[in-house]
Amino acid sequence: xxxxxxxxxxxxxxxxxxxxxxxxxxxxxxxxxxxxxxxxxxxxxxxxxxxxxxxxxxxxxxxxxxxxxxxxxxxxxxxxxxxxxxxxxxxxxxxxxxxxxxxxxxxxxxxxxxxxxxxxxxxxxxxxxxxxxxxxxxxxxxxxxxxxxxxxxxxxxxxxxxxxxxxxxxxxxxxxxxxxxxxxxxxxxxxxxxxxxxxxxxxxxxxxxxxxxxxxxxxxxxxxxxxxxxxxxxxxxxxxxxxxxxxxxxxxxxxxxxxxxxxxxxxxxxxxxxxxxxxxxxxxxxxxxxxxxxxxxxxxxxxxxxxxxxxxxxxxxxxxxxxxxxxxxxxxxxxxxxxxxxxxxxxxxxxxxxxxxxxxxxxxxxxxxxxxxxxxxxxxxxxxxxxx
Numbered sequence: 001x002x003x004x005x006x007x008x009x010x011x012x013x014x015x016x017x018x019x020x021x022x023x024x025x026x027x028x029x030x031x032x033x034x035x036x037x038x039x040x041x042x043x044x045x046x047x048x049x050x051x052x053x054x055x056x057x058x059x060x061x062x063x064x065x066x067x068x069x070x071x072x073x074x075x076x077x078x079x080x081x082x083x084x085x086x087x088x089x090x091x092x093x094x095x096x097x098x099x100x101x102x103x104x105x106x107x108x109x110x111x112x113x114x115x116x117x118x119x120x121x122x123x124x125x126x127x128x129x130x131x132x133x134x135x136x137x138x139x140x141x142x143x144x145x146x147x148x149x150x151x152x153x154x155x156x157x158x159x160x161x162x163x164x165x166x167x168x169x170x171x172x173x174x175x176x177x178x179x180x181x182x183x184x185x186x187x188x189x190x191x192x193x194x195x196x197x198x199x200x201x202x203x204x205x206x207x208x209x210x211x212x213x214x215x216x217x218x219x220x221x222x223x224x225x226x227x228x229x230x231x232x233x234x235x236x237x238x239x240x241x242x243x244x245x246x247x248x249x250x251x252x253x254x255x256x257x258x259x260x261x262x263x264x265x266x267x268x269x270x271x272x273x274x275x276x277x278x279x280x281x282x283x284x285x286x287x288x289x290x291x292x293x294x295x296x297x298x299x300x301x302x303x304x305x306x307x308x309x310x311x312x313x314x315x316x317x318x319x320x321x322x323x324x325x326x327x328x329x330x331x332x333x334x335x336x337x338x339x340x341x342x343x344x345x346x347x348x349x350x351x352x353x354x355x356x357x358x359x360x361x362x363x364x365x366x367x368x369x370x371x372x373x374x375x376x377x378x379x380x381x382x383x384x385x386x387x388x
Contacts, residue, residue, distance in 0.1 A: 034071055041068050139215040140287075144255060149186055149211045152179050152236060163234035172224045172235075174206065176320070181234035182227060186211035190255065191285045191319070192220070194352060196299045205298070207286050217290060257285040257319040259312040259326070259365050261358045262292065266304030268340070279309060280353050281330065281361055283323040299348045302340055310358040312365040322368055329364055329373060330354045332380045360385060 044052050044064060052065035097103045139145070155161040163181055166172070174180070180187045191207035204220040218226070227233040262280040264271055271278065280301065284291045288308055295301035314322055333354040339347050360378065363385050367373040379386045 037064070037067050037071055040064055136210070136214040136216050137290075139209055139213055141285075142209070142213045142215075145188060145190065145209045148188060152186060152188075153211075155239070156236065161239065162237050164237060166227045166230075166233040166235055169228055172227060174220065174223070179236040180227060181232070181236065182210075182230055184232065186236075190215075191257075193284070193291070194282070194300045205291075205294075207284075215286070217286065255285050255319055256314040256317055257283050257322075258288055259283050259314065259322065259361065260288045260291075260308060261310040261361050262301070262306040263309050264302050264304055264306055264353075266302050268302075268304070271302060271304075274335075274355075277355055277357060278335065278353055279356055279358065279361070280306065280350075281323075281326050281356070282352055283314070283319045283326070285319055299340065299342055300350055300352060302350060302353075303342065310362065312362055314365075315369070317368065322365075325368055325373060326361070326364060327352065330356055330360070330378050332378060357383070 041052060041064065044061070052061045052068055054062055054065035054069055056062045056065060152161065156163060166180075174189045174192070176189055176192050178189045180189075188209045188211075189206060190209045193205040195202050195204055201221070205217055206220055206223055207215060207217050208223065209215045260280075260282055262282070263275060264278065264280070265275075266272060282291075288311055292301065292306050292308070295306045296304055333356050334351070335353060335355055338353060339349045341347055356378070360383075364373060364376075364378075367376060367385075375388060376385050377388055378384075
């Protein structure tokens with residue numbers, strides 16, 4: 001029997017698909033080829049510390065150099081070799097960028113401009129220039145505090161009072177009337193403003209009078225820090241045996257001050273549309289303009305600048321009592337749902353803002369001065385002060 005030819009064999013039915021052979025895909029992507037060449041170049045440089053030369057007598061180096069100059073013509077310089085710096089070597093000063101602008105300005109760095117454009121960020125120059133600095137300024141009403149300093153000094157000399165060292169990192173919560181020794185001077189807490197939230201912690205603006213006739217208005221946290229940093233700082237203890245002793249509260253100040261009415265300049269739509277009849281009512285013993293200097297960073301001022309609408313002087317009336325009476329009198333006019341979010345996202349509900357007009361505050365202040373406020377009430381419907 002004659003053997004079948006190849007043509008006869010391939011002509012037979014291929015029941016098992018043995019002859020159905022697909023050609024293998026041997027194509028390599030351009031990116032893979034470039035990566036392979038770069039690996040070869042790196043290996044060549046690691047061995048010879050130079051670029052491969054396309055004019056080299058060696059066939060392998062000539063091939064590698066020719067392909068490399070085609071792939072990266074900007075990096076290949078035939079007249080002057082460009083050395084690839086080892087990461088362990090110290091960089092040249094000329095290679096170190098001076099700023100982010102130098103980095104992003106590199107022609108070889110293709111970065112989308114929208115990725116490096118800062119939005120909703122306070123400029124560094126603005127961040128480092130505070131609206132208000134707690135500087136030392138002359139105390140214009142020092143004559144009201146001078147007798148208190150003389151009393152405290154005499155009590156210290158007689159031993160009736162003691163100056164106790166401030167413990168390192170002690171959490172000091174001063175109240176109005178407290179006396180400290182800082183940098184060799186007696187420091188009297190004359191005023192402690194409404195509570196505010198800063199950085200997630202509660203804080204207050206203080207008015208501190210010093211025995212040399214100056215004053216300052218730091219935040220309570222800043223004043224506490226200054227005491228902790230002063231090795232000579234002392235706390236002057238109170239008179240009396242404790243809170244139940246009638247003399248324990250003798251240091252509290254009953255100073256007259258100024259009633260102020262403020263209007264917010266916030267651009268928040270909810271506040272802006274009600275600006276003309278939403279007012280903050282407060283009482284302070286210091287200059288009102290200095291009190292509001294840091295308004296845009298103070299949650300009690302809705303984290304925005306404010307303008308002074310009206311001021312009313314007090315005579316022979318305790319400041320804290322007057323403020324409490326005014327807030328209680330206009331309690332019905334306090335807006336429901338008024339809140340702001342601080343920079344940390346924490347919701348704050350200011351309690352010193354009311355839907356009242358300046359003339360209402362003026363009338364209430366006059367009634368307090370005449371000791372007749374208890375005979376009247378504020379009617380929210382008619383927006384008038386009416387007799388009970």
